[in-house]
Amino acid sequence: MEMLREMAIFAQVVDSGSFFAAARHLALTTSAVSRHVSRLEAHMGGRLLQRTTRSLALTELGRQVHDGCARMLSTAREIHALAGSYSARPNGVIRVTAPVVLGQVWLAPRLPRFMALYPDVDLRLTLVDRLVDLVGEGYDLGIRIAHQLAPGLAARPLGQMRYILVAAPGYLAARGEPEQPPALAGHDCIHFGYPTFGNHWEMRRGAVQHSVAVRTRLTIDNSAAILGAVEAGAGIGLVTDFSARAALDAGSVRQILPQWQLCAPYAGAVHAVYTPGPHLALKVRVLIDYLVDEKF
Template identity: 65%
Template sequence: MEMLKEMAIFAAVVQHGGFSAAARQLGLTTSAVSRHVTRLEAYMGGRLLQRTTRSLSLTELGTEVHAGCVRLLNTAREIHAFAGSYRAQPSGLIKVSAPIVFGQVWLAPKLPGFLARHPEVDIRLTLVDRKVDLIEEGMDVAIRISNELAPGLAARPLCGMRYVLVATPAYLQRHAPPGEPAQLADHSCIYLGYSDFGEHWPLQRGSEQVTVKVRSRMTINNSAAILAAVEADGGIGLMPDFTAKAALETGRVVQVLPDWSLREPYAGAVHAVYVPGRHVALKIRAFIDYLLA
């Protein structure tokens, strides 16, 4: 059937209230989203959206087409899940996406055990640090670390996540360990270069909240690389607890200001998200249940 992709993108534009918002959710450029909608309008023979610089609204034709697109997409989701939903044993390919470092240190070590338990299942794991659109990219399950999940998806919480501050014992022997957040300004700090908070760290201890401006000569876009720099006595690193876990357990690094945590949307809970429906494939249910156990 023609225009299925365009229909899905058009529905996303309506759902998220604009081309830019839909593009962010789908992992596409705004211009690509606009081209797909224009193609659908040409195919339908009329304008689907009234666009101004400040607003976006459905035309009469667009309202009818959008309703049909939503019905079609919901049916496609159910058909996608239906094939494996009534099998006696989980079987088939499960396509999973996860953030890079979390996938490396938390998820990947669990996969051999799941495959040993379910010999008719295969897994294709994609590690990428962006939101993957499950329908657009054909994913069955996405692992997301956030308390702000996209609407329209089912989610199962797998575990908690918080940011921790760590340094090597050798670094802290040469530099006085900070006793309060303000003293972080006296240290070389290493953090994720693409983080929203940048060099201004919003920290919290109970009801107490402070924001500290730190100094850093080095930012890195991967928390495993931050840990490597910290272990080379490079300073105090801010990273997810799952990145630091093994190094903390072996004593290669120690926690700094352990009573304080970072206030950040990319924190709180790790979720397995999937497209809901009456017939969720048995392989998907088995995989998520295994991770929960």
């Protein structure tokens, strides 16, 4: 049984990239971590790591042992999930990650009712605009917007989202409202600042399509911040539809060219994603079912 612990500690050292980082993750001393790895090397009859003052490198034996350790830990997680899936009541902590604005505007307001339905479940929500490694970073569930999901994940669709163009009534009164996509070239436009999003907006209506090179003095990488600039009169902004719903309902912004659809990459499906396996923990399953019923 002690060898199982040594295998788990060895896997953590490799995944963390250093004995110090592994020790901090495991709440052990660096010397204790080193002793466990040395014992495993003694059991295996060979060196598993080439160690320098700055880096670690797996030996050939080390690579084979690490693969086995990774399979062992995966099996252990499945057994842990099995226990949760057969619990009479959903209980425990669920770690969830989501994009920042989606989490702020759509997800977070829906969580209090879920927690009232399941008082034995605690939630830890992390909002971050990057692709999160669910297994490597210890998350149970991720909410993602994408055209295609990464392989190796299970997913449940929550709905569709798209980008729309909005402007403040005061800006439109001063500058006029564009009636066709080419007219956007004469307006101040706020660009969505992700590398995959250029300053050419592709728009389609039926069989007609326009590619408009917009003038962009202001670039922001957050829909909520773009919406704030639009409401202040900065120009026509490209935002996610869910982030603009409240402002549209309040009349602080108006949708521009609503009959036209922005083409890819300005659209996507929203999914709840999780690590596949034969036994999904009950606490995670009820949260996914709840979010599906909420209708994005």
